[in-house]
Amino acid sequence: MSKRLGKGLEALISSYQTDDESYVDGLVPISMIEPNAEQPRQSFETENMNALIESIKINGVLQPISIRKIKKNKYQIIAGERRFRAAKFLNLKTIPAYILSVNDKSHLMELALIENLQRVELNAIEEAEAFAVLHSKHNLSHKEIGEKLGKSRSYISNSIRLLRLPDPIKNDLIKNNDSFTPGHARALLGILKNKKIKNKSIAILDAWNTVVSSNLSVRKTEQYIGTFSDSKNKILVDKKQKSEFLLIENEIKNILNTKVQIKSKIKGGQIIISFESKNQLKKLLRQIKNK
The missing domain is CATH 3.90.1530.10 (Conserved hypothetical protein from pyrococcus furiosus pfu- 392566-001, ParB domain)
Structure with missing residues (x-):
């Protein structure tokens, strides 16, 4: 920025x-x-x-x-x-x-x-929320906000649009990870504009998971989002359960502040919790005991 x-x-x-x-x-x-x-x-x-x-x-x-x-x-x-x-x-x-x-x-x-x-x-997300407050509570247009802050109108508009993302994706942006940036997030917003995709909430969460797990660049993410179609959406609808697991996985990840993976099977599944050191493992154990 x-x-x-x-x-x-x-x-x-x-x-x-x-x-x-x-x-x-x-x-x-x-x-x-x-x-x-x-x-x-x-x-x-x-x-x-x-x-x-x-x-x-x-x-x-x-x-x-x-x-x-x-x-x-x-x-x-x-x-x-x-x-x-x-x-x-x-x-x-x-x-x-x-x-x-x-x-x-x-x-x-x-x-x-x-x-x-x-x-x-x-x-x-903090920046987007601040712009949104200036717009909604203080009646400043996107152009006026941009002029006051030395930003273009499109920069302000695109920033505020990030607030339309599901909470798990916004939480990822808050962490300021290099692997998932505002550029990636803006690319994902293209799904919300795609009229061919009916279950947009499932589609965008599934796409986010793919982007993060595959470590896609912003350019590759834009290309990937461009491949979404009606036939792709039918597959995504069938993946509703996978997206539900993804939400749970992200919730556990935010609570424990470490990488978590859920592997589901026909009956049951596994929760894999990653740690980088013995000290982190002990800290995770204390967190789990206190829940």
């Missing part, structure tokens, strides 16, 4: 009137600050957070967060929740902050979204 934007965060901040003795690196008590419920970033990867915590432990918070006053002695984060979380983890009492006068929710979301895009990339 490109980080080159039409407006930088600093440019946007400087366009807003500021509160409380204006645009300065003031130290604000962390106890007075709360997160924004509409923060575009929903997941905070442990590896990235640990690196940030170590950096702040050594150097302090070098870049102020941006907040707005919501009532007396209470502020809400506009941008910088990762820095806020890291500072809170380190039990810092104060954090440098820009206090901005931002009351329009679409502008608030815009600042938060750009901050995340510039610093640490949102995953494809």
Whole structure:
């Protein structure tokens, strides 16, 4: 995902009137600050957070967060929740902050979204959900969102379309795996537009499984989706049970956070759980015991 934007965060901040003795690196008590419920970033990867915590432990918070006053002695984060979380983890009492006068929710979301895009990339689903909020809740067209964020209208539209995917596929995108990217996902969306395929939910899950298990490139995935036809769909309908097993397989995989394979037979079958080390095996055993 490109980080080159039409407006930088600093440019946007400087366009807003500021509160409380204006645009300065003031130290604000962390106890007075709360997160924004509409923060575009929903997941905070442990590896990235640990690196940030170590950096702040050594150097302090070098870049102020941006907040707005919501009532007396209470502020809400506009941008910088990762820095806020890291500072809170380190039990810092104060954090440098820009206090901005931002009351329009679409502008608030815009600042938060750009901050995340510039610093640490949102995953494809978080980005799509943020675009969808700007469109549905704040009445911005796809073109307007693109202009504000330095993206094309088609980029915004294609991103939002990813939200139409079944949950197992969206969960795979959230993991940011190189083997299954937004490019693969957009190719799969072609199934939803194919009028010859009646059981689209079965077809798209089956196609996703094939793409992942065969490690297809985006180009190969596009070619594969292009082969779907009415006769292909009849085969897919017969594979309904296989797709049901696939959903269960994916659910177990998400719970245990490891590769899982279900092999079904006429009667019964096998569940194969993969592990990479003795420590991971012990962790899996603890997880299973606790369920």
